[in-house]
Amino acid sequence: MANKTINIKLRVWRQNGPSDKGHFETYELNDVPTAASFLEMMDLLNEKLINEGKDPVAFDHDCREGICGACSMYINGRAHGPDTGITTCQLHMRLFKDGETITVEPWRAKAFPVIKDLMVDRSALDEIIKAGGYISVNTGGAPDANTIPIPKDVAERAFDAANCIGCGACVATCKNHSAMLFVAAKVSHLALLPQGQVEAERRAKAMIAKMDELGFGTCSNTGACEVECPKGISISFIAKLNREYLKANLIP
Amino acid sequence: MAGFLSSSIGKKFLMSLSGLFLILFLAVHATLNSLLLVGPEAYNEAANFMATNPFIKVMEPILALGFIIHIVYALILEVSNMGKVGPVGYKMAKRSHQSTWSSRNMIYLGLIILTFLVIHLANFFWKVKFGGAPEIEGTNMHDTYKLVTDLFKSSLIIDIIYLIGAIALGLHLHHALWSAFQTLGWSNDRWRKIWSVIGDIYAIVIAMIFGLIPLYFYFIN
Structure with missing residues (x-):
């Protein structure tokens, strides 16, 4: 063998x-x-x-x-x-x-x-992160573990999204070369947790604006991205991203 | 709001809303068509009701707007996405492993349906609105039953065009309902399956009604 x-x-x-x-x-x-x-x-x-x-x-x-x-x-x-x-x-x-x-x-x-040859410049993904894929609110000193109660299923879902390694397979596979699965993973894992919720609306708007600006296509919901994602990120997170983005724009 | 509608998700939002509206319209249209199988009186009465009802009169331009938004934004999105491929495309891409054929070909299915729509409007809508449709003797009602069935009985080629239109519509609908709700954010791992099943049943029923009625009149009635 x-x-x-x-x-x-x-x-x-x-x-x-x-x-x-x-x-x-x-x-x-x-x-x-x-x-x-x-x-x-x-x-x-x-x-x-x-x-x-x-x-x-x-x-x-x-x-x-x-x-x-x-x-x-x-x-x-x-x-x-x-x-x-x-x-x-x-x-x-x-x-x-x-x-x-x-x-x-x-x-x-x-x-x-x-x-x-086979090396590509994926820094466009970093630019999207720089636009809002972080938490800028002051979270204070390091708290004791589990002082903020987070339900188990929410923590699990946030972790499912946080599994994204930013490899770009979703963009490469998508017929429109959209970065929606990547942005969805980043927006979701932060929006699901209390520290990230504070800036959820601003983040969704800023990251989508940057994604549109950098030459990525739009999502056709073909689902090809989740098939090739090495970390099994589900397109349900794209639905969540759409929800976050529509909330940020349409609900005053 | 202007910024929202020019964003990628904003344009998709318009696609999904107009698409869901057109899906609803198809249900009304297909229900009326099935009355062709009941008989001339039932169909003509329903057609006359649709032609004179004030609610339908109001909905007619809104329906036209729904079509226009859906078509125009589909073209805008398609053209912009074509520019995202880069200088070279893949030599080898196993697309069928990754996604459904319908989902990748929505624009082409849509263009087939649009071509069919032009033929379809010229066949019926144009004649009823601007003359050429037969009238029921002693009334000022159009005999739309005669108009429709005469056409379907007259030519197998016309019936095949209607069948092709119906098949394209069915395949288009295969990637419609769940995709619209996905864009509206009303989806997750569970609801995606529910929308897909409902959407597929709907697609098959609609395509059968639209595709088989013309053939029924040619071969059987």
């Missing part, structure tokens, strides 16, 4: 910089252990390319334990590849067949320009 290997063909997007047109390059990679993660396989490819004196494929990665959200790869037509509830580092080569051709593309969206 452990030493099973496969031979694969990789069709990888190569793009020298933001202004380069970009193209696909095909590489053959032999004896890839099926126990390797997809990023470890990319390491093997790069080792091979470096040994051949070629330019290695640039890709983003950091924690390699499924929580940093850096590894923005669209693999065989799906964000983070053919598995659910995972980032690319948690995708394993055992899911691919021997002799398979694997297509690897960067996130493609106007709001996420390609920096190089």
Whole structure:
């Protein structure tokens, strides 16, 4: 089991910089252990390319334990590849067949320009957070644990939303490249808790205004985002975001 | 308020409200159509009631406005979303794994329905309003039953156009009700399922009534 290997063909997007047109390059990679993660396989490819004196494929990665959200790869037509509830580092080569051709593309969206090869600039998401994804009210010194009673189910729901790692899979997958699932998660996890409720209206307005400004599309409720979200964020949070936004704008 | 209506959610808000209004209209329309199966008297009486009732007279321009808002904002949103793709699209995208076909093709289904609507208005509405519709002898009432059934009996091509219109409408409605309530914020994990089931039953019933009545008159009656 452990030493099973496969031979694969990789069709990888190569793009020298933001202004380069970009193209696909095909590489053959032999004896890839099926126990390797997809990023470890990319390491093997790069080792091979470096040994051949070629330019290695640039890709983003950091924690390699499924929580940093850096590894923005669209693999065989799906964000983070053919598995659910995972980032690319948690995708394993055992899911691919021997002799398979694997297509690897960067996130493609106007709001996420390609920096190089498979690396994209996701700082538009940071800009949305900067617009209101925080609590600015003075919450005082560190209180004792559980001095603010929060019902268990509310705490759980807030945590479900707070699971968002800002990887951008929702934006990459959405046919309109909308960031609604991301904004919904951020608005919801703060609006559900007492410390965040104070600024809930201002936050929803500011974050949506920033989202619209930065070149993200609008939501068509296709639900594709929640299918590819590595953290299983539900589109019910988008309904909650809509509720928060309509409340902020329509109720005086 | 102006800022709200130009925001992404504000435009979607108008789409969902106008959409729900049109869904209600379809229920009235389909109910009247089923009277075609009851007989000429029942249908003509209902059609005459609709033509003379003051409430319907008031609702007619509001209905037209509902259509216009729904169509215009759909086009505005579609054009703006097309610009969000970036310089290159995906070489490979497994969209059918991620979402329903209807949800991705609402604009095209909508354009088919719009084309059908123009044909449909020219067939009936235009003739009743501006002449060309038969009248019931001894009254000044239009014989709309004759107008409608004559057309359906005359040509299989017309009936197929009506069937295509009905199928497109049914698929459009598949992604309508729950999506509208989602945009209005009236949804969660439980209600999404409830709206979807109600919406799908509604879509099938409406599409059957609109699609099968023309064929019934061609083949059976």
